[in-house]
Amino acid sequence: MKNASIALALAMTVTAGTASAQTIEMIVPFSAGGGTDTVARVFEPGFSEALGQTVVIRNVDGASGTIGAAAAADATADGSTVGYLPIGPLAIQPSLRDTSYSPDDFAYICQTTSTPVFLLQKKGGDASSVEDWIEKGTDGRVVYGSSGPGTIPHLAMAAFASEAGLNAVHLPFKGTGPAMNAMAGGEIDLFVDTATVLENNDVTALAVFAPERVEAYPDIPTMAEAGYELDFSVWQGLVAPKGVDEDTLASYSEACEKAIATDRFKKLADDTNTGVMYRGPEDFAAFVKKNSEQNRAILKEAGLIE
Amino acid sequence: MTIDLAFLAEALSPWTLLAIVFGTVLGVVIGALPGLGSVVGLSICLPFTFGMDTVPSLALLLGVYCGSVYGGSISAILINSPGTPQSAATMLDGYPMAERGEAGQALGWATAASVAGGLLSCIVLILAAPQLARFATRFGSVEVFGLILLALTCIAAVSKGSMVKGLAMGAAGLFVALIGTDPVTGAARFTFGIEFLTAGLDLISVVIGLFALSEAFSRLALRRMGAPTVANARVILPALRAWKGRVVNLFRSSLIGCLIGALPGTGAATAAFISYASAKQASPRRDDFGKGEPDGLIAAESANNAVTGSAMIPTLALGIPGDVVTAILLSAMVVHGITPGVRLMTEHLDVVNAIFVVLIIVNIVMLVVAFPIVRAFGRILSVPEPIIMVGVIVFSLIGAITVRGNALDGVVAVLFGMIGYALRIGGFPLAPFVIGLVLGPQFEQNLRRGLLLNEGDILSFPTASWISAVIFTTVALLVIANPLKALMTFGRNRQKQS
Amino acid sequence: MTQTRFARIGTSAVFTLIGVVFLVAAYSGGGAGAGNLAAGDTPNALPRILLMIWVGLGIVDLFRLSFTSAAEKKGEDDAELPGTAILGVMVLALVLAIAIVFAGYLIPVLIILPLLLYLTGTRTPFAFVLSYLLMGPALWFLFHHLLGIRLPILLSGGLL
Numbered sequence: 001m002k003n004a005s006i007a008l009a010l011a012m013t014v015t016a017g018t019a020s021a022q023t024i025e026m027i028v029p030f031s032a033g034g035g036t037d038t039v040a041r042v043f044e045p046g047f048s049e050a051l052g053q054t055v056v057i058r059n060v061d062g063a064s065g066t067i068g069a070a071a072a073a074d075a076t077a078d079g080s081t082v083g084y085l086p087i088g089p090l091a092i093q094p095s096l097r098d099t100s101y102s103p104d105d106f107a108y109i110c111q112t113t114s115t116p117v118f119l120l121q122k123k124g125g126d127a128s129s130v131e132d133w134i135e136k137g138t139d140g141r142v143v144y145g146s147s148g149p150g151t152i153p154h155l156a157m158a159a160f161a162s163e164a165g166l167n168a169v170h171l172p173f174k175g176t177g178p179a180m181n182a183m184a185g186g187e188i189d190l191f192v193d194t195a196t197v198l199e200n201n202d203v204t205a206l207a208v209f210a211p212e213r214v215e216a217y218p219d220i221p222t223m224a225e226a227g228y229e230l231d232f233s234v235w236q237g238l239v240a241p242k243g244v245d246e247d248t249l250a251s252y253s254e255a256c257e258k259a260i261a262t263d264r265f266k267k268l269a270d271d272t273n274t275g276v277m278y279r280g281p282e283d284f285a286a287f288v289k290k291n292s293e294q295n296r297a298i299l300k301e302a303g304l305i306e
Numbered sequence: 307m308t309i310d311l312a313f314l315a316e317a318l319s320p321w322t323l324l325a326i327v328f329g330t331v332l333g334v335v336i337g338a339l340p341g342l343g344s345v346v347g348l349s350i351c352l353p354f355t356f357g358m359d360t361v362p363s364l365a366l367l368l369g370v371y372c373g374s375v376y377g378g379s380i381s382a383i384l385i386n387s388p389g390t391p392q393s394a395a396t397m398l399d400g401y402p403m404a405e406r407g408e409a410g411q412a413l414g415w416a417t418a419a420s421v422a423g424g425l426l427s428c429i430v431l432i433l434a435a436p437q438l439a440r441f442a443t444r445f446g447s448v449e450v451f452g453l454i455l456l457a458l459t460c461i462a463a464v465s466k467g468s469m470v471k472g473l474a475m476g477a478a479g480l481f482v483a484l485i486g487t488d489p490v491t492g493a494a495r496f497t498f499g500i501e502f503l504t505a506g507l508d509l510i511s512v513v514i515g516l517f518a519l520s521e522a523f524s525r526l527a528l529r530r531m532g533a534p535t536v537a538n539a540r541v542i543l544p545a546l547r548a549w550k551g552r553v554v555n556l557f558r559s560s561l562i563g564c565l566i567g568a569l570p571g572t573g574a575a576t577a578a579f580i581s582y583a584s585a586k587q588a589s590p591r592r593d594d595f596g597k598g599e600p601d602g603l604i605a606a607e608s609a610n611n612a613v614t615g616s617a618m619i620p621t622l623a624l625g626i627p628g629d630v631v632t633a634i635l636l637s638a639m640v641v642h643g644i645t646p647g648v649r650l651m652t653e654h655l656d657v658v659n660a661i662f663v664v665l666i667i668v669n670i671v672m673l674v675v676a677f678p679i680v681r682a683f684g685r686i687l688s689v690p691e692p693i694i695m696v697g698v699i700v701f702s703l704i705g706a707i708t709v710r711g712n713a714l715d716g717v718v719a720v721l722f723g724m725i726g727y728a729l730r731i732g733g734f735p736l737a738p739f740v741i742g743l744v745l746g747p748q749f750e751q752n753l754r755r756g757l758l759l760n761e762g763d764i765l766s767f768p769t770a771s772w773i774s775a776v777i778f779t780t781v782a783l784l785v786i787a788n789p790l791k792a793l794m795t796f797g798r799n800r801q802k803q804s
Numbered sequence: 805m806t807q808t809r810f811a812r813i814g815t816s817a818v819f820t821l822i823g824v825v826f827l828v829a830a831y832s833g834g835g836a837g838a839g840n841l842a843a844g845d846t847p848n849a850l851p852r853i854l855l856m857i858w859v860g861l862g863i864v865d866l867f868r869l870s871f872t873s874a875a876e877k878k879g880e881d882d883a884e885l886p887g888t889a890i891l892g893v894m895v896l897a898l899v900l901a902i903a904i905v906f907a908g909y910l911i912p913v914l915i916i917l918p919l920l921l922y923l924t925g926t927r928t929p930f931a932f933v934l935s936y937l938l939m940g941p942a943l944w945f946l947f948h949h950l951l952g953i954r955l956p957i958l959l960s961g962g963l964l
Contacts, residue, residue, distance in 0.1 A: 032349035038637045058954040060711040062505025096492050100501045149492035171755045177626045178571040185443035200625040350951045474861035481854040488847035527890035692924035693935050699897055700939045713956040716901040724894050732815020
């Protein structure tokens with residue numbers, strides 16, 4: 001067993017270059033125990049096993065994940081540092097603020113998850129459809145919460161509000177928890193988040209921000225059915241600093257595909273209603289580029305940036 | 307109705323008990339080390355829980371959590387550096403007592419109050435979790451803003467020496483908390499183009515610097531070799547009759563802790579300051595506050611430990627994690643296939659019941675392990691003081707660096723250590739700054755949300771709901787009452803003199 | 805006594821000055837970037853108000869200090885004036901913290917820790933070596949390897 005793993009490690013060294021015999025540091029740009037961290041910690045063993053190398057997680061928290069993303073972008077491009085990054089620091093924050101990195105500063109390894117988001121309201125409210133809220137929002141005002149400026153809950157609602165011409169007030173909270181408390185207390189009317197949030201709180205979903213209805217929730221209409229072509233999801237993926245050589249990238253990408261196919265990862269995905277989604281290096285890079293541009297357009301449309 | 311007692315077997319299994327003892331000891335030790343707090347402790351343990359059963363793993367984490375909140379008080383009292391921000395309020399009266407040579411008594415009050423607060427919040431959690439969770443949802447941004455204002459009145463109470471300096475430090479603390487990314491618009495404020503500052507200054511690093519490092523510096527400067535305050539530290543529990551006239555304070559402070567804990571996103575440090583401010587108003591010994599008054603210790607410690615139980619209220623009843631700590635607990639549940647949420651209490655009643663039992667045991671274990679741990683700390687503190695202070699410097703650096711995984715936080719800590727040292731020389735009280743810093747982010751976020759909701763009209767806040775009416779009236783009374791009282795005592799003293 | 809008084813006034817002056825610097829930054833736009841402005845919401849209002857309180861109270865404090873005689877200030881804690889050794893300790897601590905940013909945790913600690921111990925007066929060889937080993941390599945090993953809390957490293961992927 002031990003011999004086998006040594007042999008594997010040696011084989012990897014030969015194929016992937018000398019540097020990768022070392023420990024790989026995986027930067028997670030949020031603190032331990034958060035949503036991204038939980039997935040990353042389940043992803044790590046499978047990834048490490050498939051590569052035959054030790055992978056350690058380093059949590060670098062701060063500024064909506066941009067500090068950690070910057071650390072991943074600045075790291076030595078020898079394959080010894082990778083970043084497990086979600087949509088925010090990769091495809092939203094660089095448009096919203098001056099970050100020291102841009103999406104072009106990464107070499108893309110693979111996408112791991114993609115989870116559609118839902119439009120949520122408090123259970124038992126008097127409105128029961130997207131149309132009700134559009135009516136309310138054009139006559140009076142609607143208040144929507146988010147887990148912070150420039151997060152997907154914010155962006156999706158901002159896009160919806162500007163397309164539907166709603167008079168909408170945005171209340172940012174520090175994370176989903178306090179926002180859900182505010183929804184239970186009636187301070188906010190609408191919130192956008194994943195099925196996990198839908199399942200765990202006293203809320204109902206009015207629509208899903210996806211091109212087609214979600215398999216697990218066949219009764220929930222899409223935003224397109226209400227007349228708004230809006231497609232939003234939260235996703236995560238593995239990146240490396242730009243300049244990592246092709247062989248390393250390919251071997252990491254392969255290991256990544258194996259890691260998200262493990263039972264452990266699938267079980268976590270099932271438990272948390274996370275969609276597993278694999279995209280290889282080129283697809284993922286193209287997707288991030290497209291997604292960033294789309295988000296930038298929304299931010300501009302909503303008057304959040306110039 | 308039959309009650310299934312199977313959860314008891316699981317909560318009392320040897321593995322669970324072992325996990326509780328191990329977790330509590332680890333938590334107290336980590337909490338007591340300056341710079342390492344609840345979050346670091348929990349992150350250390352999280353990976354181990356993946357291989358454990360559900361209840362023992364939750365027991366381990368709860369032990370670490372409750373232990374670390376209590377542990378912070380040990381270093382707050384013995385070396386005037388709060389081990390965690392939660393115990394910043396403990397320091398206000400704990401350290402003066404230690405300076406008087408009553409470290410044992412101070413530790414005793416802190417221990418007794420912590421355990422009592424923790425147990426009372428367990429009872430509240432068990433009896434009234436759903437009701438309290440629902441009540442907590444009625445605290446909107448405006449109401450929470452009122453509560454933060456209430457806590458800020460504390461600044462006046464702890465401005466030792468000069469009120470002007472104290473208030474200025476409070477404003478400075480509030481301001482420093484705003485450096486970084488604006489929570490509403492996402493714009494960078496006062497970052498001067500430095501990317502590191504967009505994340506803001508980390509509270510824990512600043513607190514470590516201002517208190518732990520500046521204390522180490524000033525002790526090294528004075529060369530107070532083997533100061534009597536730290537030698538032979540042990541817990542001397544207060545005698546029953548010493549509680550006379552303090553029980554009401556204990557209950558009030560614990561209840562404040564329970565209520566604040568149930569509000570998602572407020573936290574133990576806020577609870578401790580609000581409770582301290584209200585105890586200062588209510589206590590017959592209010593003039594001794596800040597000079598080593600046990601009532602102040604009771605207020606701070608019972609409130610911050612009461613938060614440990616009640617922080618579980620929104621988590622268990624609504625599935626809403628109130629802070630990083632409960633979020634970590636929830637993620638441990640997720641790993642074990644338990645989906646937290648509104649249905650947790652109905653679908654996984656056994657786990658919830660086990661959590662109740664575990665929390666009670668943790669608080670009892672805390673009382674037991676406090677004695678040997680404080681003894682061991684006393685032993686460590688009998689090492690020549692310069693070595694201890696170098697140790698404080700090293701630990702502070704590790705603590706600051708590991709909080710967010712950013713080495714620059716270590717530089718921030720040392721810089722604030724130097725600033726703190728200079729401010730001490732200048733006669734500036736440090737506590738108001740930390741109060742401002744701790745409460746700053748919530749002060750701003752709730753104010754801004756309140757303004758967004760009410761079209762920028764701050765005058766409509768008191769009439770937003772009956773809860774806010776009560777809170778803002780209290781704040782107004784406090785603001786008017788204190789100067790009046792000061793004026794009256796001033797007048798009386800003059801009469802006496804003439 | 806006059807030295808204490810000088811230190812107090814000096815600290816108050818610097819404290820107020822820092823507030824003034826931030827206040828200037830707040831109005832010159834150097835601090836805040838352009839964000840979205842919802843109805844009447846601005847990221848600048850609250851910091852400006854707080855800075856004005858800071859500076860205002862700082863000036864009041866300075867006036868009080870300048871016009872009250874030093875004798876009245878007795879009864880407060882006696883100011884602790886720094887010796888030269890403590891300045892050395894502070895500078896070393898700062899150098900250590902900055903070095904960690906660039907050179908990782910272990911190597912700077914191994915170099916600066918003995919200096920700190922020496923400067924603070926530890927001279928017995930036994931105590932010196934023991935505290936060096938415990939607070940240096942042992943603590944690093946505990947965190948970095950046993951507890952799995954990553955401390956900064958010199959070379960990414962390296963063991964140090």
